[in-house]
Amino acid sequence: MQGAYFSAADPDTVTYQADNLICIDNSGYIAAIVTPQDSDYAAILATAQKQDCLIQLSTQQVVLPGFIDLHIHAPQWPNAGVALDRPLEEWLNVYTFPLEAQYQDANFAQQVYADLVQELLAQGTTTALYFGSVHNQGNLALAQACLKYQQRGFIGKVVMDNPEQTPANYRDESAAQALQATQSFIEQLQQLNQTTRISLTPVITPRFLPSCSDEALAGLGQLAHHYNLPIQSHCSESDWENGYALQHYHQRDAQVLNRFGLLNNKAVMAHGTLLNEDDLNLFQQQGVAIAHCPISNVYFGNAILPTKTILQKQIKMGLGTDISGGYSASLYQNIRQAVISAHQRHDGVDGQINALNRGTQDEFLTIKNAFYLATLGGARSLQLPTGQIKVGCYADLQIVHNNWTTWQSETPAMRFEKLMYHTDKNNIDQVLVQGQIIQKKE
Numbered sequence: 001m002q003g004a005y006f007s008a009a010d011p012d013t014v015t016y017q018a019d020n021l022i023c024i025d026n027s028g029y030i031a032a033i034v035t036p037q038d039s040d041y042a043a044i045l046a047t048a049q050k051q052d053c054l055i056q057l058s059t060q061q062v063v064l065p066g067f068i069d070l071h072i073h074a075p076q077w078p079n080a081g082v083a084l085d086r087p088l089e090e091w092l093n094v095y096t097f098p099l100e101a102q103y104q105d106a107n108f109a110q111q112v113y114a115d116l117v118q119e120l121l122a123q124g125t126t127t128a129l130y131f132g133s134v135h136n137q138g139n140l141a142l143a144q145a146c147l148k149y150q151q152r153g154f155i156g157k158v159v160m161d162n163p164e165q166t167p168a169n170y171r172d173e174s175a176a177q178a179l180q181a182t183q184s185f186i187e188q189l190q191q192l193n194q195t196t197r198i199s200l201t202p203v204i205t206p207r208f209l210p211s212c213s214d215e216a217l218a219g220l221g222q223l224a225h226h227y228n229l230p231i232q233s234h235c236s237e238s239d240w241e242n243g244y245a246l247q248h249y250h251q252r253d254a255q256v257l258n259r260f261g262l263l264n265n266k267a268v269m270a271h272g273t274l275l276n277e278d279d280l281n282l283f284q285q286q287g288v289a290i291a292h293c294p295i296s297n298v299y300f301g302n303a304i305l306p307t308k309t310i311l312q313k314q315i316k317m318g319l320g321t322d323i324s325g326g327y328s329a330s331l332y333q334n335i336r337q338a339v340i341s342a343h344q345r346h347d348g349v350d351g352q353i354n355a356l357n358r359g360t361q362d363e364f365l366t367i368k369n370a371f372y373l374a375t376l377g378g379a380r381s382l383q384l385p386t387g388q389i390k391v392g393c394y395a396d397l398q399i400v401h402n403n404w405t406t407w408q409s410e411t412p413a414m415r416f417e418k419l420m421y422h423t424d425k426n427n428i429d430q431v432l433v434q435g436q437i438i439q440k441k442e
């Protein structure tokens, strides 16, 4: 591939290269990056042209790493944009659980998941960490959709067995049954994974504390350890959920999850808007990642995540759409909202309060920081060699084009910022996962 690219080197640094060659090997890794100053540049370019395998970008186009959606509920796709004015508990019980219950119909699951996976790829998302539903057949349909459309999928069979907090038609029958079903899903996915080019990874998925019994939580902690698998859940996500943990356990939910062996360096916890300093220190010590879902947090988070502080503490963090707590499948939209929300956190919201006391005064999150979260931050959270245009990483890439008229000379830095603010799926021309073009606009 020949053309310009942007890639995050760390949370604050985005590198730009104008005309490099990105060489991809047969396994889909970036094998070399050759600059026009390198002596073999012309020869490599000529060989690629001769072999008819050169992707040549126009001056309007630029290549970026594919995005990593670090938190998304696949079965909620039909509800994206529905009932976001309702509180979390009501939203779950009235809108979300009844929809998720429908995935006992594997045919329905197949149709929705085919649509969702294609949509995410068209939005530049090459890897996703999915919550499925409680149903294994439906979750396997999600895995098949990832396989068919070639997206890297991390997929969890959701566990929710607490009869006090879940409806009769949508829960695991018992802790024992939930654990057995989780184990069976892990083994089925591992088997399927042996046949795939792009990996599919099972994920231990207690929905959140209110929906799980202690027996299920303890068993899931053991399964995570036994199979050495990633873990995902929700943690300190709203006043109601946070209060539930305090009332029920007399402990903060981070402490409870930790007690059950569910907070380790393979764990990704969604939201975290109400995590306190002790919780953040625990996350730092244990290597736990946070899936920041800025759009969803506006509706359900009851607070704004201190993203800049979390980056400064070097806690792993990526970005999630949280479909359908968030309405948009686009991580570009979430990049923008992450920056907007951080500004509001800094400035505060009530104009009647003196400016000095109105906000938190912590530092702004920059657009570079947010791009890092959607790419390298997500990759580090999942311990994946991707999210960067760098030798040794998977060639998970998106080629996008500018959609604006240029009235003045623009520096690469200006171009990068405008790309982050203006790109949507109409501007995404091609998507590659592990070196193969899996979406291309004619």
Ligand SMILES: O=c1[nH]c(=O)c2nc[nH]c2[nH]1
Residues within 6 Å of the ligand: 073, 092, 096, 207, 208, 234, 237, 296, 300, 322, 325
């Ligand atoms: O945003 C959210 N979406 C969900 O589906 C969910 N379940 C528990 N907590 C949740 N939060």
